[in-house]
Amino acid sequence: MNGHAYSIEIDQVSKRFGHGSEATLALDTVSLNIRTNEFFTLLGPSGCGKTTLLRMIAGFEEPTSGDIRLDGVSLTGRLPFQRPVNTVFQSYALFPHLTVEENVAFGLEMLGRDRAAVREAVTRMLALVKLSDYARRRPHQLSGGQQQRVALARALAPHPKVLLLDESLSALDLKLRKDMQVELKRLQRETGITFVFVTHDQEEALTMSDRIAVMGGGKLQQVGSPEEIYDRPVNRFVADFIGETSFLTAEARGSALEFGAAGRLAEGALGTTAQGPVALAARPERLRLSEDGGLTGVVSEVVYRGADTLYLVTLADGQNCRVRHTNRLGARERAVTGDRVRIAAEPGAFQLLTGEAGHA
Amino acid sequence: MRDPRTVLRRALLLAPTGLTLFVFMVIPMGLMGWMSVLEPDTYGGVRWHALSLDAYVQFWYERDLDDSLILNTAYMEIFLRSFLLAGFATLATLVLGFPTALYIALQDERTRQRLILLISIPFWTNLLVRTYAWMLLLRNGGLIDSGLGALGLGSGALDVLYTPTAVAIGFVYSFLPFMVLPIYTSLEKMDWRLVEAAFDLGANRWTALRRVVLPMALPGIAAGCLLVFIPALGSYYIPELLGGGKSLMIGNLIQNQFGTARNWPFGAALSFTLLALVLLAMIVYTRRFRQAPGE
Amino acid sequence: MPSIENRLWRFHGVAPTAWLAFVYLYLPIVILVVLSFNANKVATLWTGFSFDWYLRVLENDNILRATRNSLVVATGATVVSTFFATLAALAMASGPFRGKGVMNAMLGLPLLVPEIVTAVASLLFFLALGLELGLTTVLIAHIVFCLPFAYLPIRARLEGLDPRLAEAAADLYASRWQAFRRVTLPLILPGVVSGAMLAFIVSLDDFVITFFVAGAGATTLPVYIFGLIRMGITPEVNAISALLLMVSIAFVVLSYRVGRRPS
Numbered sequence: 001m002n003g004h005a006y007s008i009e010i011d012q013v014s015k016r017f018g019h020g021s022e023a024t025l026a027l028d029t030v031s032l033n034i035r036t037n038e039f040f041t042l043l044g045p046s047g048c049g050k051t052t053l054l055r056m057i058a059g060f061e062e063p064t065s066g067d068i069r070l071d072g073v074s075l076t077g078r079l080p081f082q083r084p085v086n087t088v089f090q091s092y093a094l095f096p097h098l099t100v101e102e103n104v105a106f107g108l109e110m111l112g113r114d115r116a117a118v119r120e121a122v123t124r125m126l127a128l129v130k131l132s133d134y135a136r137r138r139p140h141q142l143s144g145g146q147q148q149r150v151a152l153a154r155a156l157a158p159h160p161k162v163l164l165l166d167e168s169l170s171a172l173d174l175k176l177r178k179d180m181q182v183e184l185k186r187l188q189r190e191t192g193i194t195f196v197f198v199t200h201d202q203e204e205a206l207t208m209s210d211r212i213a214v215m216g217g218g219k220l221q222q223v224g225s226p227e228e229i230y231d232r233p234v235n236r237f238v239a240d241f242i243g244e245t246s247f248l249t250a251e252a253r254g255s256a257l258e259f260g261a262a263g264r265l266a267e268g269a270l271g272t273t274a275q276g277p278v279a280l281a282a283r284p285e286r287l288r289l290s291e292d293g294g295l296t297g298v299v300s301e302v303v304y305r306g307a308d309t310l311y312l313v314t315l316a317d318g319q320n321c322r323v324r325h326t327n328r329l330g331a332r333e334r335a336v337t338g339d340r341v342r343i344a345a346e347p348g349a350f351q352l353l354t355g356e357a358g359h360a
Numbered sequence: 361m362r363d364p365r366t367v368l369r370r371a372l373l374l375a376p377t378g379l380t381l382f383v384f385m386v387i388p389m390g391l392m393g394w395m396s397v398l399e400p401d402t403y404g405g406v407r408w409h410a411l412s413l414d415a416y417v418q419f420w421y422e423r424d425l426d427d428s429l430i431l432n433t434a435y436m437e438i439f440l441r442s443f444l445l446a447g448f449a450t451l452a453t454l455v456l457g458f459p460t461a462l463y464i465a466l467q468d469e470r471t472r473q474r475l476i477l478l479i480s481i482p483f484w485t486n487l488l489v490r491t492y493a494w495m496l497l498l499r500n501g502g503l504i505d506s507g508l509g510a511l512g513l514g515s516g517a518l519d520v521l522y523t524p525t526a527v528a529i530g531f532v533y534s535f536l537p538f539m540v541l542p543i544y545t546s547l548e549k550m551d552w553r554l555v556e557a558a559f560d561l562g563a564n565r566w567t568a569l570r571r572v573v574l575p576m577a578l579p580g581i582a583a584g585c586l587l588v589f590i591p592a593l594g595s596y597y598i599p600e601l602l603g604g605g606k607s608l609m610i611g612n613l614i615q616n617q618f619g620t621a622r623n624w625p626f627g628a629a630l631s632f633t634l635l636a637l638v639l640l641a642m643i644v645y646t647r648r649f650r651q652a653p654g655e
Numbered sequence: 656m657p658s659i660e661n662r663l664w665r666f667h668g669v670a671p672t673a674w675l676a677f678v679y680l681y682l683p684i685v686i687l688v689v690l691s692f693n694a695n696k697v698a699t700l701w702t703g704f705s706f707d708w709y710l711r712v713l714e715n716d717n718i719l720r721a722t723r724n725s726l727v728v729a730t731g732a733t734v735v736s737t738f739f740a741t742l743a744a745l746a747m748a749s750g751p752f753r754g755k756g757v758m759n760a761m762l763g764l765p766l767l768v769p770e771i772v773t774a775v776a777s778l779l780f781f782l783a784l785g786l787e788l789g790l791t792t793v794l795i796a797h798i799v800f801c802l803p804f805a806y807l808p809i810r811a812r813l814e815g816l817d818p819r820l821a822e823a824a825a826d827l828y829a830s831r832w833q834a835f836r837r838v839t840l841p842l843i844l845p846g847v848v849s850g851a852m853l854a855f856i857v858s859l860d861d862f863v864i865t866f867f868v869a870g871a872g873a874t875t876l877p878v879y880i881f882g883l884i885r886m887g888i889t890p891e892v893n894a895i896s897a898l899l900l901m902v903s904i905a906f907v908v909l910s911y912r913v914g915r916r917p918s
Contacts, residue, residue, distance in 0.1 A: 462669050
């Protein structure tokens with residue numbers, strides 16, 4: 001083990017494309033640290049800068065400013081083939097003229113490993129991704145899932161310090177994607193390599209990652225464990241991008257939240273001790289329709305979704321709020337459109353959003 | 361992107377092709393322009409320091425014995441005939457080529473590949489030899505002549521070879537693939553659901569063809585017309601062989617200046633004029649369709 | 656996708672016109688080839704099958720010399736133009752840069768300018784330089800007009816190439832040269848071969864430009880055939896023409912097969 005706690009350090013990195021008036025800032029002073037042997041995910045909508053960041057770690061792009069370090073050593077000026085980092089491309093980019101085993105052997109051959117070592121590694125890698133029977137096939141003879149596993153084996157074969165995965169599961173259908181998610185976690189545990197995964201799929205990010213960095217508009221929005229990101233989003237962007245959220249404004253007074261005409265929630269609905277007008281986010285499953293709830297409103301829509309039912313409620317002060325209930329066998333709907341209902345909240349259900357004022 | 365090594369590598373890769381084309385294509389054309397404004401030497405060649413517009417004047421006027429200029433229509437007739445023949449060839453190949461391209465585009469994938477190969481083979485095979493084949497067909501006592509005779513339709517001599525008609529037949533034959541291929545390319549890229557939409561909105565086949573297919577094939581049609589018209593206009597051996605060696609078209613006239621007439625500046629002037637006309641057509645085309653006609 | 660099977664897509668008169676076009680294109684070729692096997696001395700009167708004229712062609716020293724010239728020029732022009740064109744295509748495929756438009760225009764010139772103009776310009780250029788007309792001048796002229804023909808299939812192949820493949824090679828520790836050798840080159844090779852074949856046919860078939868820039872000793876096959884045709888229609892001309900035609904056709908078909916090979 002090396003002496004550095006961090007595998008990758010992104011230090012104040014910005015990336016500008018184009019020149020003059022046509023320049024766009026793809027990445028705006030992003031700093032973050034990725035720990036050794038961590039499954040780290042860059043999550044965000046398309047155009048948020050996550051792929052640009054990944055390509056800069058791989059060496060396909062150079063930062064306009066800032067520095068990227070691998071195990072404490074700057075990568076600036078090092079070309080892709082001089083970095084112990086391998087990539088699983090979004091479209092896999094398998095060499096169409098080479099067989100599966102030739103693809104997997106490619107990196108090791110370029111590193112000048114001897115024939116026997118290459119053979120041994122290729123056999124081990126193909127066994128690892130369960131493709132030993134397909135060694136002599138060409139990429140176009142494989143299914144999407146198999147191609148994906150070849151791409152993985154090819155990138156893992158040189159045993160890089162860091163493995164980069166660029167939207168690598170997005171081309172697969174749902175069932176294959178679920179299987180590959182499990183597979184990827186297993187591979188990461190077994191190889192002990194740091195994985196940096198780029199995706200726009202929040203569910204994928206939440207299930208697989210040790211930590212997630214949410215990115216938006218070229219900026220880093222929040223870094224944390226999946227629980228932190230889901231339960232304690234720091235701003236509207238993160239709360240909106242991940243999971244379902246109701247955005248509300250209220251007046252924090254003491255430990256209570258006042259919603260004007262809609263009523264008030266007493267005792268610790270807000271996790272913090274902020275005072276005055278506040279912008280809030282709440283997950284629908286942290287709220288419930290209840291006789292003893294402190295807020296009043298009218299159900300505007302009921303959406304049945306199999307495992308649960310979503311109630312859209314217009315509060316008495318005109319704000320909209322979502323409440324979700326898990327469905328049980330034989331249980332009736334709790335309300336229908338037009339019903340007057342009351343809403344209660346779990347302690348800490350409301351998350352304070354920073355960088356925004358409440359009502360003016 | 362601005363990495364000096366990248367720039368250097370690119371320059372080195374481009375240098376052989378770029379220099380070859382510049383030295384042996386661009387400079388010669390410039391030189392040709394220059395030589396067209398020089399005086400001819402007696403036995404071919406030019407007088408390098410004697411500037412003269414004679415070559416261009418010669419096209420319009422003849423110098424009489426007393427040095428006065430008389431309007432001479434002989435060369436203009438040749439130009440006019442060239443334009444008419446090339447224009448006819450363009451029109452005829454279009455009439456024949458558009459349905460052919462449409463027919464190919466409507467086939468299934470495999471048949472399309474085969475038919476396109478069938479169109480491409482004449483595109484790449486020796487034009488001189490293919491022109492010669494028409495001499496076999498058209499001459500008196502040739503296949504068409506004796507065929508008509510056997511049917512009792514011939515009156516003895518067909519008398520088509522060595523006439524402008526034979527040249528026109530040869531043009532259409534030679535340049536038909538140049539029309540079909542670009543039209544097919546534009547039809548191939550077409551979204552046929554748009555035609556279905558036209559049918560759905562009450563257009564009959566003819567209207568759908570005229571209002572939907574034709575406008576979308578327009579870049580291909582324009583490219584095809586250019587690819588037929590330009591080589592036809594500058595054609596040399598088709599009129600030479602099928603038209604009977606008379607100074608029938610611009611190409612023959614130009615060749616003659618380097619053969620028996622030995623008037624290089626006039627030959628250069630004719631070539632330069634032809635080049636200017638072609639470049640003009642190119643510019644108009646590119647302005648209108650925003651792509652090179654070959655693409 | 657529309658299909659001719661579907662009544663909806665049957666436009667009146669389209670199919671007959673297309674078949675007329677195909678007959679028009681192929682009838683003269685077929686007749687020429689058939690007549691080249693004619694035993695009769697009168698070139699267009701069929702009396703019986705014979706290889707005689709082909710044998711006579713193979714014994715004709717002038718034809719053999721012209722053929723040798725044609726092959727030397729075509730081989731030289733193909734090798735040089737394909738090599739140059741491959742380098743150029745690699746550079747042209749690498750994103751936008753200053754001068755790309757100029758380069759494109761120059762590559763288009765030999766395709767768009769009428770042959771007779773190129774021929775006159777080349778002739779005047781060589782004469783002005785004081786070069787003696789001969790195989791060298793023919794070779795230079797051929798390299799020039801073969802360039803775009805060699806270039807286009809290679810460029811098309813590069814266009815269809817996923818830029819991620821080169822990145823993947825770099826990511827897997829291949830240096831620039833190794834990435835080119837091991838990934839790019841094998842993948843564009845069909846385009847290179849196809850381009851070389853087209854260059855070869857175009858060179859072999861050229862008449863006008865060669866006719867202008869060839870000296871007395873540098874007669875190529877088409878130039879020689881032109882001379883024969885002007886003297887009159889003979890069975891010998893039929894045979895040599897048919898030969899040239901068949902070589903061209905074989906090359907085109909082969910070139911298509913190679914160029915269309917899926918990657």
